[in-house]
Amino acid sequence: MRQLTRIVALFGILHFTSLSALAMPESPKRQNVILITLDGVRYHEIFGGVQRSREIGEPKHTPILPKVERVFREHGFVFGDRNRRGGSTMKISNRISLSQPGYRSILTGDFEEQCRGNGCGVIDRETIIDRLMDEGFESRDVATFASWDVIDRCLESKTPRAVKSIAFxxxxxxxxxxxxxFLEIEERARADRPHWGGSRRDTYTFEMGLKYLKTYRPRFLYLSFVDTDEYAHEDNYPGYVGALRDFDQRFVQLMDTLRSLGEYGQETSIVITTDHGRGRWFIWKNHSREWIDSTRVWALVLPSPGLRERSELRRSDRRRFAHVDIRPTLETLLGLEPRAAGPGKGRSLVELN
Ligand SMILES: [Zn+2]
Known part of the structure; x- marks a missing residue:
């Protein structure tokens, strides 16, 4: 009996030891991030479902992204759901509400003053990709797959070093x-150009990005989609909602893929955002500074399973967020110290304890 007591006590100590080992801060593991942008998607649809019910023949507020929403509400962080109780606001970090300035501030973490349209040249300030390459990341470890050609000018301020696949x-x-x-997918994309021209259909961008993810397991993968904005400018609400629903399905595929990649999937975080909002009511199809909701954006942050227990909403200014906060968030999730804050610079949306 005494023997048994001793064994039980010993087991208790061992058990306690393993528990306390779990409670100790883990040695930093390699962390990875997937950034996804959906061009010109309003917070109205992200958090409020169908808005223009007559055009789509569905009741108002029918969920459009149920899979995405469930995962982020249960395991991640949601920013910009201003109409919910306890919700928050998120704004663009430029004065124009157009795409290129939006992408520039997302990737630099700076308020964008210089670029005021979609015809700006190659970015001339440090982006997250510049920094990762300067930190010594391998070029295959940093990759962008983008449907729209303008994205190319927002990625790197120096001679391009990272992997990229842009439009055609x-x-x-x-x-x-x-x-x-990737050649075979590129050929299919060129043979199946959308009628709006200028950008590759998102389905091919996603197919290539997913293939890249499985093959190279990159540290930072940027998937940049644009179908939503194209349908919206055509006043095609069913097309816009359909593109969002396609994304909901792709998100499921992405999560299944990450689960199949073992430790890599366990250490991969996902951040989803948009470059600008759109107008309200009948002017929903457009966006510019004249329409106040064009400045309203949103973000969804899903820390990797390995970081989830350690992640919390940042401690200060917890209700008002902006595009400039995205880059520091990416850096935090990658295990890097965000670049020093300064005037107009952002702060990470989440903190690791
Ligand atoms: Zn647009």
Whole structure:
């Protein structure tokens, strides 16, 4: 009996030891981030479902992104759901409510003053991708797959070093052999151009990005989609909602893929946002500074399973957020110290304890 007591006591100590080991801060593991942007998607649809019910023949507030919403509400953080009790606001970090300035502030973490339209040149300030390359990340570890060609000018301020596949251009940053699995998808994308021209359909951008994810397991993957904005400018509400529903399905595929990638999936965080909002009511199809809701954006942050227990909403200014907060968030989730804050710079949306 005494023997048994001793064994039980010993087991208790061992058990206690393993528990306290769990409570100790873990040694930093390699963390990865997937950034996703959906062009010109209003917070109204993200958090309020169907808005223009007559055009789509569905009751108002029918959920459009149920899978995405469930995962982020249960396991992540939601920003910009201003109409909910306890919700927050999130604004663009430029004065124009157009795409290129939006992408620039998302990727630099700076308020965008210089760029005032979609015709701006190559970005001339440090982006998150510049920083990752300067930190010594391998070029294959940092990759962008973008439907719209303008994104190319927002990625790197220096000579391009990271991998990228933009609109109808061939993938860059890989050797001929490495890029060959992507050629067949590129050809299908060129043969299936959308009628609005200028951008690759999101379905091909996603297919390439997912293939890249499985093959190279990058540290930072940026997937940039644009179908939503194109349908919206055509006043095609069913098309806009359909593009969002397609994304909901792609998100499920992405999560399934991450689960199938073992430890890599356990250490990969996801951040989703948009470059600008759109107008309200009958002017929903457009966006510019004249329409106040064009300045309203949102973000969804899902820390990797490995970081989830340690993640919390930032401690200060917890109800008002902006585009400039995205880059520091990406840095935090990657295990990097965000660049020093300054005037107009953002702060990480989440903190790790
Ligand atoms: Zn637009």
């Amino acid at each position: 251009e061939s993938v860059q940053g890989l050797t001929g052999v490495e890029s060959s699995p």
